[in-house]
Structure formats: C-alpha cells, structure tokens
Amino acid sequence: MPAPSTPHAVPVGPAPGGRGWRIGGWGLIALLPLFLCAAYLVPFLGVANWSITLPEPGLGQYLRVATDPGVHSVIWRTIRICAIVTALAVMLAYLLTYVWIHGNRTMRIIAEICIIVPFWISVLTRAFGWLVVLYNRGILNTWLQDLGIISQPLTLVRNDVGVVIGMVHFLVPFAVFPIASVMRGLDGRVLMAARGMGASRLRTFWEVFVPMTMPGIFGSAVIVFVFSLGFFVTPALLGGGRAIMIAEYVYVQIFQASNWGLAAALSVTMIVLVSALLLALMRITRVEKLVR
Amino acid sequence: MGPYRPGPVAVLLALLAGLFLLAPMLAVIPMSFTPFRYLKMPEGELSLRHYQTIWENADWHASIWLSVRVAFVASTIATVLATAFSLGIWYVQPRLKALLIGFVMLPMIVPPVVSAVILYFFMSWLARAAPAIGYDTFWGVVISHVVMIVPFAVVVVMVALSQIDRRIEMAARGMGASIWQASAWVILPNIRFGLIGAFVMAFVLSWEEIAVTLFITSINAITLPRRIWMGLRDNVDPAVAAISVILIVITLIVVVSRIVWRETRK
Numbered sequence A: 001m002p003a004p005s006t007p008h009a010v011p012v013g014p015a016p017g018g019r020g021w022r023i024g025g026w027g028l029i030a031l032l033p034l035f036l037c038a039a040y041l042v043p044f045l046g047v048a049n050w051s052i053t054l055p056e057p058g059l060g061q062y063l064r065v066a067t068d069p070g071v072h073s074v075i076w077r078t079i080r081i082c083a084i085v086t087a088l089a090v091m092l093a094y095l096l097t098y099v100w101i102h103g104n105r106t107m108r109i110i111a112e113i114c115i116i117v118p119f120w121i122s123v124l125t126r127a128f129g130w131l132v133v134l135y136n137r138g139i140l141n142t143w144l145q146d147l148g149i150i151s152q153p154l155t156l157v158r159n160d161v162g163v164v165i166g167m168v169h170f171l172v173p174f175a176v177f178p179i180a181s182v183m184r185g186l187d188g189r190v191l192m193a194a195r196g197m198g199a200s201r202l203r204t205f206w207e208v209f210v211p212m213t214m215p216g217i218f219g220s221a222v223i224v225f226v227f228s229l230g231f232f233v234t235p236a237l238l239g240g241g242r243a244i245m246i247a248e249y250v251y252v253q254i255f256q257a258s259n260w261g262l263a264a265a266l267s268v269t270m271i272v273l274v275s276a277l278l279l280a281l282m283r284i285t286r287v288e289k290l291v292r
Numbered sequence B: 001m002g003p004y005r006p007g008p009v010a011v012l013l014a015l016l017a018g019l020f021l022l023a024p025m026l027a028v029i030p031m032s033f034t035p036f037r038y039l040k041m042p043e044g045e046l047s048l049r050h051y052q053t054i055w056e057n058a059d060w061h062a063s064i065w066l067s068v069r070v071a072f073v074a075s076t077i078a079t080v081l082a083t084a085f086s087l088g089i090w091y092v093q094p095r096l097k098a099l100l101i102g103f104v105m106l107p108m109i110v111p112p113v114v115s116a117v118i119l120y121f122f123m124s125w126l127a128r129a130a131p132a133i134g135y136d137t138f139w140g141v142v143i144s145h146v147v148m149i150v151p152f153a154v155v156v157v158m159v160a161l162s163q164i165d166r167r168i169e170m171a172a173r174g175m176g177a178s179i180w181q182a183s184a185w186v187i188l189p190n191i192r193f194g195l196i197g198a199f200v201m202a203f204v205l206s207w208e209e210i211a212v213t214l215f216i217t218s219i220n221a222i223t224l225p226r227r228i229w230m231g232l233r234d235n236v237d238p239a240v241a242a243i244s245v246i247l248i249v250i251t252l253i254v255v256v257s258r259i260v261w262r263e264t265r266k
Helices: A018-053 A060-067 A069-102 A105-120 A123-134 A139-146 A160-184 A188-196 A201-212 A214-229 A233-239 A246-255 A260-284 A287-291 B008-032 B049-056 B058-092 B097-109 B112-129 B138-162 B166-174 B179-190 B192-208 B211-216 B224-233 B239-265
Strands: none
Touching: A018 A060, A018 A260, A018 B058, A018 B097, A018 B112, A018 B138, A018 B179, A060 A069, A060 A260, A069 A105, A069 A160, A069 A214, A069 A246, A069 B008, A105 A160, A105 B008, A105 B239, A123 A139, A123 A160, A123 A233, A123 B008, A123 B224, A123 B239, A160 A214, A160 A233, A160 B008, A188 A201, A201 A214, A214 A260, A233 A246, A233 B224, A246 A260, A246 B112, A246 B211, A260 B112, B008 B239, B049 B239, B058 B097, B058 B138, B058 B179, B058 B192, B058 B224, B097 B138, B112 B138, B112 B211, B138 B192, B138 B211, B166 B179, B179 B192, B192 B224, B211 B224, B224 B239
C-alpha cells in the first residue's frame, strides 16, 4: 500500500531553526528503518543464505523448485486455487460494493455490516465457522439431508472446495476496498446520461458502469491474488492436510521435514513472484487511487 | 447518484453474498451451546459447559492474558515507531521518501508465510545470542508482532498527518519552536485521533496474529490464537466455539455501535 501524499505540500526550504529540525527529523525517521533492518532485512538475507547453503552450497534447492514434480504440483494447486478464489472474491465484492455505494440508506448499512464485521473477526474464528457449516455432519449437510436433497453427506472440507470457500470468505472484504474507492469516485452524471440517451438499466451497467470501474476490479484482483498466495491458516484448517498449498508446504518443510533450504528457496521464489505482480499492478493502475 | 439505484436482482444477489459473509459466524453461536464434548449441534438441550471451560480453565486464562500483554506492548511500540517515522518524513520530506516508505511497508506486502520464515530465522538466532528474548518467549512474540503490525500503524498515522494544515507547522517554526516543542505541543495533539486509531488497529492485529506466532512459539508463549489453533488442529474442541462467540459478540458490538453512532450524527 502506498503512502498517502500530502495535500498541503509546501516546500519546506530553509525555515527558521532548519538545522536542528533536519537533524531531529532524520533522528525520528531513522528509528523504524533501523529496527526493521535488524529484525527483518538482515534475517531475510540469512534466509536467502539458507536457500543457497543448506543442505550443501549451490543452487540445488532452486533447481528442485524448478523441476521437482512434488513441488510443482503444490505450486500449481496454489496458483489454481488462488485464481479461482480471486475470481469469486472479486465478483462477490463487486456486487456487495455496488449495493453498498449506490443503494439506499438501509441497503448501505446492511452491506457495510456484512463487509466490516467479518473483516474484524479473526481468521481462525472464520475458518472454524466454516468447519461447523461444512463438515460431514455439519449444518449444511444436515439441512440438505433433512430436506431430502442428498442421501449421502457431501465432502466439503479436507479438500479444495472447503479451502476455496474459506479463502473467498476471508478475502471479500479486502477485495471491496479498491472497488469501493473507484465506485465512489465515479461521476454519476455519466450514468444518467447513458440512461437519458435510452440505454436500458442492464446495458448501462455492462457498457458504461463496468468498464468505468475496471481499474478497481483489476486492482482488487491483483491485491486478492497476492494476498491469497501466501495464505496459511485457512488452507491448513479447511484443507485438513490434503489440499496442501505453498504456505503450508513451507511450514511442513521447516517443522516436519527439517528441510530449511527448500523452505528458504520457496520463500525467495514467492517474494520474486509477488514483487513482479505488484510492479505490474503499479504499471497499469495508479495504486494511490485505489487506497483512498 | 440518486437515479442510479441497484435493481431488485442486484439487491437479492447482494443479500445472498451478505448472508455468505455472515454464515460462519451465525453457525458457531448454536454450536457453542452444545452439551456434547465434541463438535455436534445441540439437539433440544443447551449447555453452558464450554463457556464454563473458558471461565475456569487456567490454560485459556494464561493465553488470554498473554495475548493482552503482547498486544498492548507490541502496539505501543509499533505506534511510537510509526509516529516517529511518519512525523520525520513529514517534516523533512526527504528525496528518498518513496523508497523509505516502501521499505517500512515490506512486512505488509511480503506473503505472511515468508515473513514467518524470516522471523523464525531471526528468533532462532536470538535464542542463541539472547535466549530471554528469542524463540518461544514473550519478547520474541512482541518483536515479531511489532514487525508485522507497524506498516498498518504507519498508514494510519500518515493519513492523519496528510489531513492537517502544513501552515501550523510553519507557524510553530517561525515562532522559534524546536522540533520537539512543535511535535509535542502542536502536531501530535492535532493528530491524536490518528494515533488512537493506529494503536487500536495495531492492537487488534497483534491480538489476532497467528501465522507468524505459529512459527516462533512452541510450548511457553502460547497466545490465544495459538491455543485456538491447537484446539482446532488436534481435536475439534467446542470450547473454541465458546471463545469464538465471545470474540464475535465483542466485535459486533463495537462495529455496529460505531456505524449507529456515525449514522445518528448525520
């Protein structure tokens, strides 16, 4: 997320007391980067070092990331699930944001509660909630069986279905914010003009409204995709160790297989991938527009 | 945007989407009153036994208390660091501004599992250099949480700073105030709501943090999310439903009262 810019940007220049202010100002700035260098950047270099020295020096772990079929299947599953999750989360978010921004007061309040309340609730509570709903003798299966729609319980957790549902649920609020900022900034007169020229509601929506909110959709998709790539808790709980994604794979490599080199190489690979995606995002949309 | 209202189809679909978002929370409420010792919906009879477990069990108490302390200390440190950084950037407007801000935002952008590996590396190194603040200790969790929550605090403080008029700073300078006097008497009082917002945001994020905490703790520093995780991973314990309901109710009260307060002020 980029920094907000200062609307009252007045050149600071050589103001009275300039020197003391400069030294003091840099003193204030320095604290946080120094802390992060010690606790984050230097350890990252250590992790990068693990990736080329463990278990023996060389690029063996990266070669494994590039060629090992086991690693590949985990990476492909991660990308596939993240793509499905992104598409679903952005669609749901678009719908909710549309009603949140353009609806009447009651709709706005209801939509806002539906978006904000889950946002503040812990990822663990949310994953647990889905376990309660989805497991074999859970609420959904019980209802469907009582209604006679199914005779055998559906397997909805410990597989990709559960992971997708849980992740979509987690990510919808995050997908809402970029879309909301674009929809809020939209000039309503353009829509009225389209309607005035005789376009139907549906046609105005598809041919005017959706194209105008494309930057929001795109920004939202990239943010959600990046978020879902490194996501750990929901896949681990709702996948139940069967639908393993890359984050859980890293956890297993460190704590069960003691294969620190591979975990480190995967971490570095993920950073490279995520940076590339975010650079593409910045090229295509102006990110600061999305955050406001 | 008056005439452009969502049609009935959009409203209906949005209601379904909203229901989807609330569903897991609605589901854990009846579950928390189950009389059974395992995950099974109550049939007729309701029981408070799982709330009683949370109320009486020393392990849950220890975890809640640890999470409160960690969140308090970590969000205090994060707010102070974020405020110092943002204020300094605001005063100096350095040429490398974008680079510096990008750097402190890193823990927010890097995938959580990678941050977890980085902090795991750091904590295992600290455990050798200074065992009291390294792996599986109170201070280890605090340091790691500060790293993870500080970018969010920076965003909140920077937004607050961007909304105050720069001329009050120039006035303070012109009157001969030192940077410390101007900060303490003029700027900080003007962004106090931003500072409170940053602290609250940081507190909640630390209170819920699980991905990194899983990597850097094992048996001593078991925070509340870690204990919930254990309750979910090993055997699905309905006590988790009880603690979840408590957390959901608190969140619901805070969020809804904020919305109501805002709407009635209009």
